[in-house]
Amino acid sequence: MKTVPFRPLALGVAVLAVTVLLFGRARAGDQDYYPPVTDKITLQECGSCHIAFPPSMLPAASWKRMMGELANHFGDDASVDADTAAAITRYLTGQAGDASGRPGKLLRGLRPGEAPLRITELPKWVHEHDEVPKADWTRKDVGSKANCGACHLDAQQGYFEDD
Numbered sequence: 001m002k003t004v005p006f007r008p009l010a011l012g013v014a015v016l017a018v019t020v021l022l023f024g025r026a027r028a029g030d031q032d033y034y035p036p037v038t039d040k041i042t043l044q045e046c047g048s049c050h051i052a053f054p055p056s057m058l059p060a061a062s063w064k065r066m067m068g069e070l071a072n073h074f075g076d077d078a079s080v081d082a083d084t085a086a087a088i089t090r091y092l093t094g095q096a097g098d099a100s101g102r103p104g105k106l107l108r109g110l111r112p113g114e115a116p117l118r119i120t121e122l123p124k125w126v127h128e129h130d131e132v133p134k135a136d137w138t139r140k141d142v143g144s145k146a147n148c149g150a151c152h153l154d155a156q157q158g159y160f161e162d163d
C-alpha cells in the first residue's frame with residue numbers, strides 16, 4: 001500500500017521557503033539600513049551631542065581608539081568613568097562594521113588596521129556623498145557633515161536613504 005503524502009507539511013515547507021526568499025530579498029535590498037544603537041548606556045552617553053552613530057559604520061579599531069581619547073573628542077570632553085567606558089567599548093566593538101569578519105558596507109576601501117575616527121572621512125562615505133551639492137552642506141540646518149539627521153530624517157532609526 002502506498003503512503004499518503006503528508007500534504008500539510010509539504011505546504012508548510014513551501015510557505016516557509018517563499019517567506020525566507022521574500023524576507024531575504026527585502027533584507028538584501030535594504031542597502032541603506034545600519035542597525036541603530038540599542039544599548040541604553042551607549043545611547044545615553046553617545047547620543048546627547050549628536051545622534052548615536054550606528055556601530056557598524058566604523059571598524060572595531062576605530063571605536064577602541066576613540067574610547068581611549070574621550071577627554072579630547074573632536075575638541076569636546078566626552079569622557080565617562082572607566083566602567084562606563086569599558087561597557088560602551090564592549091558594545092561598540094561587538095557591533096562594529098568588521099565584527100563579523102566581513103567588512104560592512106561603509107568600510108569598503110579602508111586598509112586593514114586603519115582606525116579612522118570620522119565616518120565622514122571614510123572613502124565609501126565620501127563616495128556616497130560626492131554628488132551632494134555644495135549648497136546642501138552649507139545649509140543653516142545642516143552645519144556639519146556629521147549632522148546626518150538633517151538630511152537623513154530617519155537616521156536615529158538606522159535608515160540613511162536619500163531623503
Ligand code: HEC
Pocket residue numbers: 045046047048049050053066070073074076077078088117118119120121144145146147
Ligand atoms: C560633549 C559632546 C559629545 C559627546 C558626549 C560625544 N560626542 Fe561624539 N562628537 C562630538 C563633536 C563635537 C563631534 C564633531 C562633530 C562635527 O564635526 O560636526 C563628534 C563626532 C563624533 C564622531 C565622528 C562623526 C563624523 O564626522 O563622522 C563619532 C563617530 C562620535 N562623535 C562618536 C561618539 C561616541 C561613540 C560617543 C560616546 C562615547 C560620543 N561621540 C559622545 C561631541 C560629542
Ligand code: HEC
Pocket residue numbers: 031032057119120128129131132136137142144145146147148149150151152160161162163
Ligand atoms: C547635506 C545632507 C547630508 C548629510 C548631512 C549627510 N548625508 Fe548621507 N546622503 C545624502 C544624500 C543626498 C545621499 C544620496 C546621495 C546619492 O544617492 O547620490 C546620501 C547617501 C548616504 C548613504 C548611502 C545610502 C544608500 O542608499 O546606500 C549613507 C550610508 C549615508 N548617506 C550616511 C550618512 C551619514 C552616516 C551621515 C552623517 C555622518 C550623513 N550621511 C550625512 C545627504 C546627506
